[in-house]
Structure formats: C-alpha cells, structure tokens
Amino acid sequence: MSVPRLNTLRVCVEGIGLWSPQLASFDALKTLLAGGTPEPPPPRPAATTLPPNERRRAPESVLLAVEVAGQAVAMSGRTAATLACVFASSQGDQQITDYMCATLAKAPNELSPTRFHNSVHNAPAGYWTIATDCQAPSTAVCAQRASFGAGLLEAASQVLAEQRPVLLVCSDTSGSGPMLEVTGCTLSLGCALVLAPEVSATTLARLALTLTPNHATVSLPQPLADWREANASGDAWSLLALLARGHGRCQVDAAATLGLQIDLEGIA
Amino acid sequence: MPASMTPLAITAYTASSAIGTGLSAQLETLRQARSGLRPNNFSSAPLACWIGRVDGVEDVSLPSSLAAWECRNNRLAWLGLNQDSFLARVQAARERYGAGRIAVLLGTSTASIGATEEAYRRLDADGGFADDMLRPAIHAPHSLAAFVTAALELEGPCLTISTACSSSAKVFANAERMIRLGLVDAAVVGGVDTLCDSVLFGFNALELVSAEPCRPFDAERNGISIGEAAGFALLERADTAPDAPQLLGYGEASDAHHMSTPHPEGVGAELALRAALVRAGIDAAQVGYINLHGTATPKNDEVEAAMVSRVFPASTRASSTKGFTGHTLGAAGIVEATIALQAIEHGFIPGNLGGDTPDPLCGPQFAWRNEQQRIDVALSNSFGFGGNNACLAFARGGFSA
Numbered sequence: 001m002s003v004p005r006l007n008t009l010r011v012c013v014e015g016i017g018l019w020s021p022q023l024a025s026f027d028a029l030k031t032l033l034a035g036g037t038p039e040p041p042p043p044r045p046a047a048t049t050l051p052p053n054e055r056r057r058a059p060e061s062v063l064l065a066v067e068v069a070g071q072a073v074a075m076s077g078r079t080a081a082t083l084a085c086v087f088a089s090s091q092g093d094q095q096i097t098d099y100m101c102a103t104l105a106k107a108p109n110e111l112s113p114t115r116f117h118n119s120v121h122n123a124p125a126g127y128w129t130i131a132t133d134c135q136a137p138s139t140a141v142c143a144q145r146a147s148f149g150a151g152l153l154e155a156a157s158q159v160l161a162e163q164r165p166v167l168l169v170c171s172d173t174s175g176s177g178p179m180l181e182v183t184g185c186t187l188s189l190g191c192a193l194v195l196a197p198e199v200s201a202t203t204l205a206r207l208a209l210t211l212t213p214n215h216a217t218v219s220l221p222q223p224l225a226d227w228r229e230a231n232a233s234g235d236a237w238s239l240l241a242l243l244a245r246g247h248g249r250c251q252v253d254a255a256a257t258l259g260l261q262i263d264l265e266g267i268a
Numbered sequence: 269m270p271a272s273m274t275p276l277a278i279t280a281y282t283a284s285s286a287i288g289t290g291l292s293a294q295l296e297t298l299r300q301a302r303s304g305l306r307p308n309n310f311s312s313a314p315l316a317c318w319i320g321r322v323d324g325v326e327d328v329s330l331p332s333s334l335a336a337w338e339c340r341n342n343r344l345a346w347l348g349l350n351q352d353s354f355l356a357r358v359q360a361a362r363e364r365y366g367a368g369r370i371a372v373l374l375g376t377s378t379a380s381i382g383a384t385e386e387a388y389r390r391l392d393a394d395g396g397f398a399d400d401m402l403r404p405a406i407h408a409p410h411s412l413a414a415f416v417t418a419a420l421e422l423e424g425p426c427l428t429i430s431t432a433c434s435s436s437a438k439v440f441a442n443a444e445r446m447i448r449l450g451l452v453d454a455a456v457v458g459g460v461d462t463l464c465d466s467v468l469f470g471f472n473a474l475e476l477v478s479a480e481p482c483r484p485f486d487a488e489r490n491g492i493s494i495g496e497a498a499g500f501a502l503l504e505r506a507d508t509a510p511d512a513p514q515l516l517g518y519g520e521a522s523d524a525h526h527m528s529t530p531h532p533e534g535v536g537a538e539l540a541l542r543a544a545l546v547r548a549g550i551d552a553a554q555v556g557y558i559n560l561h562g563t564a565t566p567k568n569d570e571v572e573a574a575m576v577s578r579v580f581p582a583s584t585r586a587s588s589t590k591g592f593t594g595h596t597l598g599a600a601g602i603v604e605a606t607i608a609l610q611a612i613e614h615g616f617i618p619g620n621l622g623g624d625t626p627d628p629l630c631g632p633q634f635a636w637r638n639e640q641q642r643i644d645v646a647l648s649n650s651f652g653f654g655g656n657n658a659c660l661a662f663a664r665g666g667f668s669a
Contacts, residue, residue, distance in 0.1 A: 009449070081524075091408055092430075097381070101388035104465040108313045109472075116470035117528045117653060120377065121409055121430035126654025129522040135536055137520035138656060139438060142428045144410040150427050153451075154442065161445035162270065178388065178396055182404040211451065213368060213423065232408075255426040256414060258368070 009156040009209040010265075014078065014165070014202045016243060017071030017192035019045050019064060020227065025071060030244045033221070045190070049080070050131050057114070058127055061093035064190040065124035065171045066131070072192035077202050078165060080132035083194065084158055087125040087140045088151025088170040090232030091183050093118065098177035124169065146253035147172075148191070148235040149260040155195055156209055165196040172233040187227055191236035199267055205243055208263040215259050218250045238262075269542070272549035275514035275663065276444060277506045280357035282348060283606040285497035285593045286320030290351035295610055298618040301638060303592055305481045305493050311468045312389065318481045319463060320495020320594025322347070337415040339383035339406050341376070341462040345416055348460065348498025357502055358420050358456060365453040367423040372416055373442045374428060375435025375459035377598030377652075380411040382464035412460050424452050430598065432652030433561075434520075435459055436499065437601030440660055441518045443503045458500035461598040467494055474528060476565055482595070483622035484562035484588035485569050485630050492563050495594025499602030511665040513609050516550070516645065519543025523655025530651060534571040537561075537649065540657040541579065544647065548661040549669040555584045555661075556643035557611045558633075559604040561651045562588020563595050564622065568651065570629060577631040585641075586633040591622030601650040605660055608646035612664045615642045 016026040023029050024041035031038040045067035047055055055063070065087060073080045091097070096119045103111050117123070122140035129138050137158075143150035148170045155168035171190035175183045199206065218238045220228060228234035235252040239262055242250045247264055254260040284290060286304030287297035297304065305318040328343040349355055361370060387401035401407075405414055413428040425446060429438050436459025443455035461467075471477045471494060478491035506514060521539035523531040530537065545552060558580070560572055569588075576586050589607050596603055611617055617639040626636060644667050648660045 007451070009451075090410070097384065100466055100470075101381075101385050104312070104385050104469060105388040108311070108315075108465055108469040111469045111473045113470075113473035113475075116466075116473055119466070119470070120432045120653050122432055122652065122654045122656055123527070125431070125522075125656070126527050129524045129655060130526065133524045135522050135524050135539055137441075138431075138522045138654075139429060139520070140431050140656075142408070142410045142430060143426060144405065144408050144414060146426075147410075150425070153425060154427060157442075157445045157449060157451065161449055178391060179384070179407065181396055182402065182407045184404075211425075255424070256417065257423040258425060 007211050009160055011156045011159045011195045011207050012199055012203045013193055013205045013207060014196050015072035015076030015194035017068030018240060019067045019190040021188060029240055033244050050127065054127060054131065059093050059096055059118045061173045062124045062127045064173055064188055065169050066128055068171060068190035068192035069128055069167060069169045072194045073167060076194035078194060081134045083165055083167040084136045085125060085128065085138045085167040086151055086155040088142060088147045090142055090144055090147040090172050091185060092121045094173055094175040094179050094183055094185060098179045143255060145232055146255050148233050149252035149254040153254050153260060159195045159197050163197050165194060168193045168195060170233045170236050172231050183232060185231050187230040189231040189233055189236060191240060203267050206265040206267055208265055210261040211254060212259045212261050215253060216251045269546050273444060273517060273547045275506045275516050276447060276503045277509040277512040278515060279502050279504050279509045279512050280354050281501040281606050281609055282352035282354045283499035283603050284322060284348040284351055285596060285603050286322060286495050287592045289347065295614060298592060299638065301619055301621060303481060303621055305594055310463045312465055315468055315472060316479050317477045318493045320493060320596065321463060322496055334419055336403055337406065339380040341378060341380040341382060341412055341460055342415045344462050344496060344498045345412055345460045348500060349419060354500055361454050361502060367421060369424055369453045370422050371425040371443060371446050371452045371455040372413055372422055373439040373455055373457050374413040374416060375439050375598050375601060376412045376428060376461055377430060377432050377435055378461045378464050378467060379409040380406045381466050382462055385465050420456065431656040432654060433597050433600055434650040434652035434656045434658040435598040435601060437650035437658035437660055438520060440515055441520055447505060454502060454504045456500060456502055458602040459599045460498040461596055462496045467597060481622060482564035482590055484564040484590050485573060485620055485623045485627050487625045487627045489564045489566060489569060491565055493594040495596040497593060497596035497599040497603045499599060499606055513612055513665055514663045514667060516663040517544045517548030517661035519659045521657050525655050528653055529567050530571045531655065534575045536655050536657040537651055538575055540659040544659040544661045550645060552579050553581050555580060555645050555647055557617050557646040558584060558586040559608045559648040560586055560588040561649040562590055564590060573627060573629040576633050580633050582632040584633050585617045585635045585639060587618055587620035587635045589618050604648045608648045608662050611643045611646050612662060615640055
C-alpha cells in the first residue's frame, strides 16, 4: 500500500485574532492598511476570557495568547471547549526566562514557584484550557523563527487528519534583560486563527498550504516589514496582511530548510 | 472519539538515561532492579535531593561541524543518537525516502536552558552574554530539534513539542498525522531533557522534590527525583517493516483543571487513555503492561492508581519506572515508550522500584517486583503541567486487534 505524497493542505479560516502594541484586532490592521489610523490598545492585553483572579496572576505571555485566542474564537462563533488547540511561540515567556536565569545566578533558593510554573512553554495552553473548560487535545510548539509556519502546519495537519476545527495561536512577547540580545524580540505580537476542514457559513477565507524547499521573503508594506523583523513570530504578519487583502499568495518559513507557500483561494 | 488508526512500524529506537546508555544497559539495569539515582551533585548551589544523572555527558564532544550547538542538552542528544545503530538507521531511511521526506518531531521541557543559565552566571562586565555564549539558537526552546535535524542532515518538517512532562509522548501523535496525510514518509521522534538549575530549584520551590530517592506509589511517597535522558524512535509505514514493533494508537487530552496539579478524578488522563484504546482498536483487557507516569508526587500517583483500578483487569500488569531513572520530564515519554517496547520484545515487566510499602489505593495490577511473561500490547502514560495528558499504545510486530 502506498500513500500518495501530499504537499498541499487545504483549510478554512473561521476566525482571526491579532494583538500588537499598535493594533488591538484584525479590524485595526484592515483600517491601517486602508490608510486609516486605528486606536492603539491599552498596554496590557485585556484577555477577558480569563477569570479576573487569573488575569491578575497570569504573565504577559499568557495574556497575549489568551487575548488573540479569545478574539479568533469569538469571530468564529464556535465554542472554545470543543476546539483542539495549538499554541506556538518561538521563545515562550522571555521576561520569566530573564527573571529565572537572573535569580538562579544569584539566589537559586529564592526562585518563585508561581513564576516557575508559569515558565513552562505550555502555560498559555494550560490557562486557556482551564478558563474555557476545554478537555480537547492541546499542544505547545516552537520552531525558532519558523514557529508561525511550523505551528500553522501542525494545526492544519490536525484539522485534516482528525477532521475537526483547531485553534492556532502564535505569540511572542518582547524580551528584556540580557536575553534580548539573543532573541531580538522588541515588539510583542499575537496572532490566532480558527481553522476548520470544511467551508461553512462562517468561513472567512480558504488557505492552500504547500510545502516548498525554497525560502522566500514576502515583501510587506511599512510598518509591517519592520514589525516582522522585531518579533520571532513576525512571519505571522505576512499571512495577516494577505488575509486583510483578501486574495493572493504569501510564504512563511516552516523549518530551517522548508518554506510554506500560502494561497488564498475563493470560498465558492 | 477518534477512528481507529493504521499502525506504524517502529523501525529503530534507543534510550539513554541514568540507568544506562543504550537499550542493552537499560534492560540489564532494570533486570537487576538497580536504581540509577544518586545524591545531587549537579546544581550550582547545594540542594538536598537525589538525581538521575547520565554518566559521561561532560566527555561527549560534538563533531566540529556541529560545534555551534555545543551545550549539555545537545551533547546528551548526540550521545543518545549514537546508540543502538540509530544514526545508521536514519541514514538508510534518508537514502530511501530523501532528506525532505523525513520529519524531526522532538519533545523537550528544558531544551538547553542550562546554557542560558550559564550565560547569566558569567555575564560580561557590561551585563551582556559572554562572546562564547552569543549563540541565539541554543537560547531558544527549539535548540534540540534544530540540532538533531542538522546532525541527521534532514530537511523535512521540524517541530519542537513542549508540553512539560508529556512532550516526548505527544510527538508520536504528530508523526502519525504527518505520515497518514502523506506529508512525510518517516519521522524521527523522541526527546531530550537535561539536568539544570531551572528544574531542580523550580520543582523544589513547588515543594514537589523529595529529599530521598523517589518512591512511586509508595504509601509514604513525598515527591519526585529529577533525571535527565535522551531517547529517539524512527517511525515508518507498517507495510515497510511488517515484523517491526508497532505504534498501535495514541490519545491526547486536557484536564481543564489546574496548572500544576492533576484533575482529582483523572478526567484528562482517562480521556487520553480511552482515545488511545479506540485508535488502537483494542479493549483494556488486551493490554498486557502499562508503564505508568507514576512520578511519586502524592496527587499524581493517587489519581493514576485509581484509574488503573477503574479501567483494567488484574491480568494487566502496571508499574512506574521513575524509581530507576528519576523523572526525566520532557524526555519521560520517550524513555518510558522504549521500556514499554522492551517489555514487548523481551517479555519483561520491570518492577515498580521504590514502592516498598504499597499505597493501599494500588490494585492487583501492580508489578512490585520484576515479572516475566509474554506481552503483546503495552501502554505508556505521560501527564504534564497545565493538565496535558498523553497515552501511547504499542504492540509486537504482526499483532492485529
């Protein structure tokens, strides 16, 4: 028995979430690209899906991921508890990494237990599944600067292999301390997509994802081009801009030697 | 619930931990019922606990072409890749399928954070990383998978799964989906975690570390012993190797309960277990052996023991092997998968080391001492922080439900 080689995955987008220091939502990006001046969000993502006590305790990386996840799920009209979820982040919570490494270097016995359990890469997945009572499979992944494309490939694989809707979140906060020199993340960015196997009344766009051995950098208008450089998950801007435009093609990195070409297809 | 799946062949596997480098050493230490734990001689400041440290990691040197990846985690990965002819098996697969048709899907919780800790211990006078530590790729959680991909000269999909202590179990699920969809023909799965201050002092701060060698499922258990390990497996379609042991099924689920304690009724753990049985197309009664998560924390073992009693007949044998290896965190899934595979290959059930006064919650399924009997199907449980649960089902070659 031989399985045919498959290089193209087709999935439908039902919801889009976006948060950056300049843009509070995907609508704000559309306003910006149409020449408008969207109102920037408050400095901390609202993350209203979390109960108030959790919102106070949660680190910035969790607030960012939960904020965009909540936006995308609300747009899709689906119930969060039913969605499998993939949380991608290149660096996890860089401020906690900085705190932990600095504390371990001078007073390891003073390490905060809460900061430690918030340091796990799947902290956003944990907070999200707890807040939404989601017992579906959840995962947390990374792939350096290819984390957005690799996360999208994993989410699309789950959508098609399991024939179920999947929430993809890709987010990286800005860094601090000596870590900043190696991560180069100076601007936070969170992006979320609700992906489904079939076209429905809530489908916003249809994506054809094709693996390619060639790397290509999509040109983006400013300020998006600079924002892409300023975050390890910045490749998300390429797809967000494509979704805002509503037609065409872009490409993101899926691995060190692998690209993911994304074609926006008509829904009909 | 998922549909049943077509099994995959496991055409190579290997593990290296405190109980030995490679599969023969692992099996021999298990047979001798000898723990690999020792008093902590690793952390940068004193901490009274026991650890599962791998001998010889300090002496490993990476090939010069891979020197930029130098750090303890990648050295342990290289040590692990060099056991049980694993490199040669991957090379053969690469020649057969092509470098772009093999995925690298690895779990880790620590990755090489130990190197970042070191960089912070010896910052420059200006407060920045020393020149030799200015290697961005090792200060990211993807360090391990990127290193292994470079070391194996592969060019396919490459992903790190980091869901704490279920990480290197979940990679089998990622691989099955990619192979089933036809995105790749084979996948290198596994995981590596290494000892570092973050996990030693972090779990200690949570009051989850025992001052003594851990005692899974013992009435007096009082916490984990942290270990390090590397393990890998090569997965291909079953028709390419009909006699090879099989990945029969897997299940994944979330507790939706708490960041650092399991659901009191084990809801997510049981959902993962049931999904694994459904994908495997088997009943609980067909399971010969379960390698339990069994961390030796009071809560995990209580919830897991209750689940074993609830789901399995007395003929199913069950044990935790963390008394041998310590809790190898992000590598626990793959290490314990290899022990489950060895149980099938050798008809050998490792005893639950450290459970000298069994918790009365434990049912007749528990193997407190080593046992010898034919095993056709073996499961491995892995549960992580954030309520992240995975269960894997393995079977001997040719097994059919």
